[in-house]
Amino acid sequence: MSDAREAMLGRIRQGLARNREFLAHEALAAPHAPPPFVHPEHDADLADLFATELRKLAAHAHLCADHDAARATLRDILGAAGVHLALTWALPALAFPGLDDDLAAIGVERRDVAIAPTAAERAAELRALEPAAACISGVDALIAESATIVVLGGAGRPRLASLLAPLYIAIARRDQVVRGLGQAIAQLQQRAAPDLFAERSSLTFITGPSRTADIEMTLALGVHGPRDVHVIIYG
Amino acid sequence: MATQSIAFHDRVDRALDNRSLQTALGRATDRFVTNRANALALVDDFDDLRARGRAIRASALAQLDDVLVRLSERIEARGGQVFWAADGNAARRYIVDLARTRAVRTIVKSKSMASEEIHLNDALEAAAFTVVETDLGEYIIQLAGETPSHIIAPCIHKTREEISTLFQDHLGMPATDDIPTMTRTARGALRQQFLQADMGISGVNFGVADAGAVVVVENEGNARLTTTAPRIHVAVMGIERVCERLEDLGVLLQLLARSATGQKLSVYTSILSGPRRADEPDGPDEFHLILLDNGRSQIIGGDYAEALLCIRCGACLNACPVYQSIGGHAYGGVYSGPIGAILTPLLQPELRDVHKLPQASSLCGACQSACPVKIAIPDMLLRLRADAVAAGRTDAIERIAMAGWSQAMRSPTLYRVGGKLASLGTRLLAREGRIGWLPPPLDQWTHQRDFPPFAPRSFTELWAERQRRAAGDGR
Ligand code: SF4
Numbered sequence: 001m002s003d004a005r006e007a008m009l010g011r012i013r014q015g016l017a018r019n020r021e022f023l024a025h026e027a028l029a030a031p032h033a034p035p036p037f038v039h040p041e042h043d044a045d046l047a048d049l050f051a052t053e054l055r056k057l058a059a060h061a062h063l064c065a066d067h068d069a070a071r072a073t074l075r076d077i078l079g080a081a082g083v084h085l086a087l088t089w090a091l092p093a094l095a096f097p098g099l100d101d102d103l104a105a106i107g108v109e110r111r112d113v114a115i116a117p118t119a120a121e122r123a124a125e126l127r128a129l130e131p132a133a134a135c136i137s138g139v140d141a142l143i144a145e146s147a148t149i150v151v152l153g154g155a156g157r158p159r160l161a162s163l164l165a166p167l168y169i170a171i172a173r174r175d176q177v178v179r180g181l182g183q184a185i186a187q188l189q190q191r192a193a194p195d196l197f198a199e200r201s202s203l204t205f206i207t208g209p210s211r212t213a214d215i216e217m218t219l220a221l222g223v224h225g226p227r228d229v230h231v232i233i234y235g
Numbered sequence: 236m237a238t239q240s241i242a243f244h245d246r247v248d249r250a251l252d253n254r255s256l257q258t259a260l261g262r263a264t265d266r267f268v269t270n271r272a273n274a275l276a277l278v279d280d281f282d283d284l285r286a287r288g289r290a291i292r293a294s295a296l297a298q299l300d301d302v303l304v305r306l307s308e309r310i311e312a313r314g315g316q317v318f319w320a321a322d323g324n325a326a327r328r329y330i331v332d333l334a335r336t337r338a339v340r341t342i343v344k345s346k347s348m349a350s351e352e353i354h355l356n357d358a359l360e361a362a363a364f365t366v367v368e369t370d371l372g373e374y375i376i377q378l379a380g381e382t383p384s385h386i387i388a389p390c391i392h393k394t395r396e397e398i399s400t401l402f403q404d405h406l407g408m409p410a411t412d413d414i415p416t417m418t419r420t421a422r423g424a425l426r427q428q429f430l431q432a433d434m435g436i437s438g439v440n441f442g443v444a445d446a447g448a449v450v451v452v453e454n455e456g457n458a459r460l461t462t463t464a465p466r467i468h469v470a471v472m473g474i475e476r477v478c479e480r481l482e483d484l485g486v487l488l489q490l491l492a493r494s495a496t497g498q499k500l501s502v503y504t505s506i507l508s509g510p511r512r513a514d515e516p517d518g519p520d521e522f523h524l525i526l527l528d529n530g531r532s533q534i535i536g537g538d539y540a541e542a543l544l545c546i547r548c549g550a551c552l553n554a555c556p557v558y559q560s561i562g563g564h565a566y567g568g569v570y571s572g573p574i575g576a577i578l579t580p581l582l583q584p585e586l587r588d589v590h591k592l593p594q595a596s597s598l599c600g601a602c603q604s605a606c607p608v609k610i611a612i613p614d615m616l617l618r619l620r621a622d623a624v625a626a627g628r629t630d631a632i633e634r635i636a637m638a639g640w641s642q643a644m645r646s647p648t649l650y651r652v653g654g655k656l657a658s659l660g661t662r663l664l665a666r667e668g669r670i671g672w673l674p675p676p677l678d679q680w681t682h683q684r685d686f687p688p689f690a691p692r693s694f695t696e697l698w699a700e701r702q703r704r705a706a707g708d709g710r
Contacts, residue, residue, distance in 0.1 A: 004318075004319040004320070004321055004325065005307075005319040007321065008303075008319045008321060008474070008526070008528050008532060009300050009303070009304070011528070011532035011533070012299050012300045012303070012474075012532045012535060013300050014532075014536060015532050015533065015534075015535035015536025015537070015540075016297070016299065016300065016535060016536065017536070018536045018537075019535060019536055019537075019540045020297050022540065023293045023294075023296050023297035023540065024293075024294075024297040026289060026290060026293035026297075027290050027291075027293040027294030027297050028290070029286065029289070029290050029293075030283075030286035030287050030289065030290040031287060031290070032287060032290055032291050032294065032482075032483065032486070033287075033482065034287070034482050034483070034484075034485025034486045034489075035279075035283075035284070035485070035486075038278045038279055038284065038489055039277055039278060039279060040279050053499075090516075112516065113516045113517050114516050115516060115517040115518075117466065117520045119338075119433055119466060122466055123430060123431055126429075126430045126464060127430055130426065130430060143500075145499065146499035146500045147499075148499075148500050153511075153515055153518065154512075154514075154515060155512075155514040155515065155516075156516070157515075157516070158515075158516040158517045159459065159463045159517055159518060160463065160464075160517050163456060163459050163460065163463065180485075181484075181485050181488065181489060181500065182482070182485035182486075185481055185482055185484060185485050186482065186485075189481060189482075196446065196481065197313065197446060197447060197448060197508035197509070199512055199514075200508075200512060200515065201313070201507060201508050201509055201510060201511045201512055201515060201518050201522075202505060202506065202507055202508070202518065203448075203505075203506040203508075204459070204503065204504065204505050204506070205488075205500060205503070205504040205506075206502065206503060207498070207499070207500040207501065207502050207503075208502055209502070210454070210455055210456040210502060210503075211454050211455070211502055212371045212372070212418065212454060212455050213388070213496075214370070214371040214372035214375065214388060214389070214390055215371070215375075215390075215393075215395055215398055215414050215417060215418070216259070216262075216394065216395050216414070217262060217263045217266050217388070217391075218395075218414045220414055220415055220418040222418075222422070223371055223418050223421070223422055223455045223456065223457075224369070224422060224425065224426075224455045224456035224457045224459075224460055225455065225456025225459065225460075225502070225503065226456075
């Protein structure tokens with residue numbers, strides 16, 4: 001196997017002996033640093049900008065004055081959708097006090113995700129989670145100009161809690177909104193230096209509801225992932 | 236349907252005769268082009284972003300040996316496994332063996348051009364595994380037993396009625412051509428596959444060396460499910476699809492989404508680094524990265540190395556007047572459109588007529604202006620044509636015609652007489668200024684495109700007259 005590796009590297013080096021100069025020259029033709037954001041800056045509040053962009057994607061933004069208002073909004077969304085079972089991040093990871101009480105009060109069962117490694121247990125656990133009508137996660141950042149939700153994996157942060165159910169609710173604080181993708185990546189790396197993936201296997205950007213235009217270029221939402229996306233921003 | 240076994244000209248003929256294909260292609264490519272233009276208009280300085288994207292990709296390729304070593308070492312340090320596949324055969328064997336030793340039954344796949352390129356599904360099915368494509372378009376194509384016709388929209392050539400019939404036959408859907416109903420039907424059927432699948436196979440948009448991660452970009456969520464639900468994730472990546480740092484994604488993802496579909500970012504970007512960690516609640520327990528060479532290490536040392544900068548956005552397809560008329564299948568290979576006309580002869584040289592693909596271009600330059608990494612596609616197509624001529628891979632008629640041309644160019648008299656005859660002849664044949672038919676063997680040209688009549692007076696004549704007039708003006 002390491003033979004195959006050495007042979008491939010050998011072939012690449014042989015090729016590069018001829019073209020490395022051309023490629024290196026192209027590499028120097030422009031800076032590599034990502035711009036912090038790409039749309040012209042205007043002074044709209046970033047949370048407002050996020051909300052405007054999210055609504056353009058047929059998703060819902062809720063700007064709440066404080067934590068209590070956010071709790072009420074969450075109860076309303078779940079109540080209106082008639083949710084009985086919700087997958088969520090673990091409570092410490094969510095850091096949204098009152099969630100357990102609120103869910104109990106409106107008759108929503110909350111499930112943590114814990115997938116076992118064996119094939120049979122994995123399939124059984126997935127089957128048990130699949131009927132959930134909602135999933136709820138926190139966020140690691142919101143990107144205003146593209147209306148993107150940024151979520152890191154890790155302990156207590158199942159990937160399925162932003163993926164499996166038809167309704168997805170992300171809960172964010174106002175100070176988590178940044179303007180652009182470049183900024184968001186720089187901030188994540190700084191926070192988790194030196195190695196963003198030391199303790200997690202995933203970083204996910206979510207921009208609006210699951211969608212497809214595969215049939216006659218006609219937009220259809222919720223093909224595999226959530227169809228209804230709500231972002232609650234408070235504080 | 237083995238499109239590859241049919242001659243290129245016949246594939247083109249079929250496409251040009253297919254009215255519903257023409258309508259679908261026109262509609263879809265128009266939409267892509269408009270969406271892209273709208274998205275670009277919002278960006279402060281898109282050309283600056285393109286320049287950065289090109290530099291980032293060129294930099295990664297210039298150090299490809301080093302970049303791949305870094306990427307593979309990081310992934311192994313995180314508990315992932317890396318397989319260096321010299322060709323499609325090696326990659327197929329590794330994945331089939333892996334599926335066997337892990338007692339896999341069902342495999343779900345999200346879109347991967349690299350695995351199409353090496354016919355991975357055929358190998359897995361031959362080994363008796365159930366393989367399910369989960370991207371809606373790819374799933375439809377799989378049910379129909381066809382191959383994708385567009386990088387971004389694989390079933391762009393199918394009408395809703397055709398798809399409805401497929402779903403009625405295969406999934407027991409009641410008769411309807413309501414698109415939301417069809418989408419829901421597919422979702423339900425595919426959900427069951429995700430829950431029971433043992434292995435998920437995905438493509439890779441970018442490998443990020445210093446992060447030890449692969450990036451998978453999509454809109455549906457099927458790639459997230461493919462890389463999360465099954466206990467084994469296999470990512471198949473062409474070795475050129477790399478960048479050095481996570482920051483590079485701040486440029487590349489923006490270019491990709493805007494160029495491909497006009498979105499600011501695609502709906503889902505999954506950046507995945509090895510198997511799940513011990514305390515993570517979900518994700519695969521095994522992670523395998525296949526580094527697929529399959530001819531790429533030859534390209535990087537050749538005259539077409541620049542083609543490896545491609546980020547597979549599909550913008551050049553949508554911009555191309557030839558692609559708009561003939562669609563992806565006519566190109567015969569996995570990669571279609573202008574970039575496919577370059578990549579297919581290099582990556583799938585075994586296919587029939589591949590040397591003719593560079594002819595499927597009017598060299599109008601629309602592809603290069605659309606390309607987010609500014610690949611000089613028309614220039615490369617021209618050079619590929621010259622290569623084909625130099626290698627003697629041309630038709631007899633073309634060779635005779637070119638020999639005649641060469642004679643005429645060397646004899647002014649012959650040239651003038653020939654020009655006169657052509658001018659007279661073509662004007663006799665023209666209807667409303669276009670020629671739809673030329674006598675054999677020239678009908679090879681007019682069979683698929685019109686030919687303009689020669690100007691009634693040649694440039695030489697006009698020039699001589701102009702000189703005479705200038706002289707007559709005195710002074
Ligand atoms: S050649 Fe350029 S425009 Fe065409 S698919 Fe590749 S990156 Fe996109």
